[in-house]
Structures are given as structure tokens and as C-alpha cells.
Amino acid sequence: GSVQCRTEYATLWDTEYKETETQVCTTEYEKVCRTETQRLCQPTTRQECSTVYEKQCQTVYKSVCVEQYKTEYEPYTETECSTQYKDDCEYQWEGYGNDKVWAPIAGTCKKNPYETCKDVAKTKERQVAYPVCNDVPEQKCVDVPRQECSGSPRPDLHQPATAEVPGCAQAELQGSSQEGSSQGQQAGP
DSSP states (O other): OOOOOOOOOOOOOEEEOOOOEEEEEEEEEEEEEEEEEEEEEEEEEOOEEEEEEEEEEEEEEEEEEEEEEEEEEEEEEEEEEEEEEEEEOOEEEESSGGGOEEEEOTTOOEEEEEEEEEEEEEEEEEEEEEEEEEEEEEEEEEEEEEEEEEOOEEEEEEEEEEEEEEEEEEEEEEEEEEEEOOOOEEEOO
16 A cells, blocks of 8 residues: 555644733822802992082172262351441420430441341252262172983993802822732643
8 A cells, every 4th residue: 555644733722821910000089079169359439529510600780989079059048247327416405395306416426336237048059969879780790510420331340249159070080900910831732
């Protein structure tokens, strides 16, 4: 006979074990909450008042008087006297019976002064002052105080208010774990 040869292949398995140490880290997050106080502002309205003065005028009539003069005649009585001269004689009876008369004696007469007075009604003039008045219009003004107020909101005025707003933040927690492995060798069949 003949020799027959064949080629056979065999698969050999070799298992090798190694022991290693590794550090595995994981990041975990934890929610941490706290209450924060926040200042909130809201517009407010403030009434502002100021005193203003208004001029108020009214027409008043003022009596203005001037002095004028007029001539008046005032009656009065004046005594007027006049001097008259007349003869003063010595008298005697002359004649007889029914012809007997009271006659001046010749050479005895003298002119003597005699004053005769009488009241005479007269008038005299004088200047008398009297007022002449007229109503003259006049403006009389006074400053009257008045309160003027405005209630419009002002942007620079705010009413502060406090509000509590919860806020949360996440904190990182570092976690680690260790794993171990064995290293060995295994031979295949």
C-alpha cells in the first residue's frame, strides 16, 4: 500500500487571567435648595403739593375829592355915624299977650357938633371852600395762596417690597468605586 498523509489543524485555546485594579468615578448631582430674599420694586404714586399764588383783582371805586371855592355874601349890620352941626341958642320970651314967642337971644347962638348914628344893613363877600367829589375806579389786587397738587407717578420713586423666592442649585457629589480582577492562565484543551 501507499502511505497517505493529511494535515490536521487543531485550535488551542489559552485563557490568560490578569489581576488589575481600576478606579471608576461617577458624578452624582444632589439638589440643594435655599430661600433667597429678593427686593422687588413697584412704581408708586406720591402726591406732591406746592403753594402757588394767584393774583385776584377787582375794581373798587374810590371817592376822590378836590376843594373848590365859591363866593358867598354874608349879611351884617354896621353902625354908621355922621356929625352935624346946629345952633344952640339961649331963648327968651318976646312980645306980649297973644304975640308972645320963644325966641333966641341975639348973640348967644353957637354951632355945636352932634353925632347921629344909625344901623345900616350891608353884605360882605368871602371865599368858601367846598368839596367836589367823584368816584374814580381803581384796580385792587391781592395774592391769594392756593394749593396745587399733582399725583402722577414718578419714575425715581418706588415702593420697596420683599419677597421670598425659592432657588435651587445642583451640587456635584463625587463617587468612586474600586473593582478588582484576578489574573490567571487557562490552557485550552
